[in-house]
Amino acid sequence: MKDLDFFSEVGKLKEVPRTGWALRGVENPETVTDHAYRVAVMALHYCKQNTLRCVGMALVHDLPEVITGDVAVRANEKDQEIPSAEKAEQEKAAAKKLFEPQPEMYSLWLEYFENKTPGARLVHDLDKVEMLLQALEYTRDKRTSEDLEEFFESTEPRMQTDKGRELWSEIRRRYLEACK
Numbered sequence: 030m031k032d033l034d035f036f037s038e039v040g041k042l043k044e045v046p047r048t049g050w051a052l053r054g055v056e057n058p059e060t061v062t063d064h065a066y067r068v069a070v071m072a073l074h075y076c077k078q079n080t081l082r083c084v085g086m087a088l089v090h091d092l093p094e095v096i097t098g099d100v101a102v103r104a105n106e107k108d109q110e111i112p113s114a115e116k117a118e119q120e121k122a123a124a125k126k127l128f129e130p131q132p133e134m135y136s137l138w139l140e141y142f143e144n145k146t147p148g149a150r151l152v153h154d155l156d157k158v159e160m161l162l163q164a165l166e167y168t169r170d171k172r173t174s175e176d177l178e179e180f181f182e183s184t185e186p187r188m189q190t191d192k193g194r195e196l197w198s199e200i201r202r203r204y205l206e207a208c209k
Contacts, residue, residue: 031130038127039092049101049160053175055167061091061099064159071155075192076148083148086141089134090156093123117142147190154193157184161200169207177204 042061050058069087076083091099097119100110111119121142128135141149161184164177181201188194 035127035130039095042092042095045094045099047160047163048099049180050163050167050173052101053167053173053177055173059163061094064163065091067162068152068155068159071159072152075155076151079146079148082137082140083152085134085137086149086152087155089128089138090141090152092134092138093120093127096123096127144189150189151192154188154190154196157187158193158196158200160184161197161204165200165204165207168204176208 042065045061046058047061047064065088068090069084072083072087073080094100097116100116124135124138124142128138140146141152144150144153161180164180167173168177181197181204185197188197
């Protein structure tokens with residue numbers, strides 16, 4: 030029953046906190062699965078074409094982190110724990126290993142990773158939007174006293190879709206309001 034072994038393995042992500050929040054001292058931060066769940070719900074709402082494919086990409090996009098861990102993307106490359114290119118290579122190798130018994134999931138993950146389709150670009154944006162929404166919520170709920178501006182700085186130049194830029198702007202407006 031390789032399927033059950035696979036599901037047990039990816040289930041470990043329920044215990045992996047999102048690194049960016051842990052670095053900011055957020056007590057009891059969201060986990061990788063918490064994040065992926067909301068990205069999937071956002072994909073269900075915003076992806077009007079190939080909806081199920083987008084939801085699938087959202088669900089599998091961080092699964093290789095069960096092997097690599099959650100490595101935070103920083104606004105400045107010099108602040109990265111490991112260089113972006115090395116991080117990408119580690120994720121790709123982890124995905125090949127993890128998804129060996131699940132080729133259809135690997136196909137979804139690879140589409141997301143390669144970022145060439147409109148759906149993949151939107152899911153990439155929703156991945157960032159979810160993180161920004163979490164930053165807003167942690168700030169508004171006073172779960173951190175740290176300035177989370179870096180999250181906005183690191184994502185703005187990487188937004189690829191009109192919807193992503195629209196959501197980025199609205200969350201940023203709300204974040205600035207919450208910081209007053």
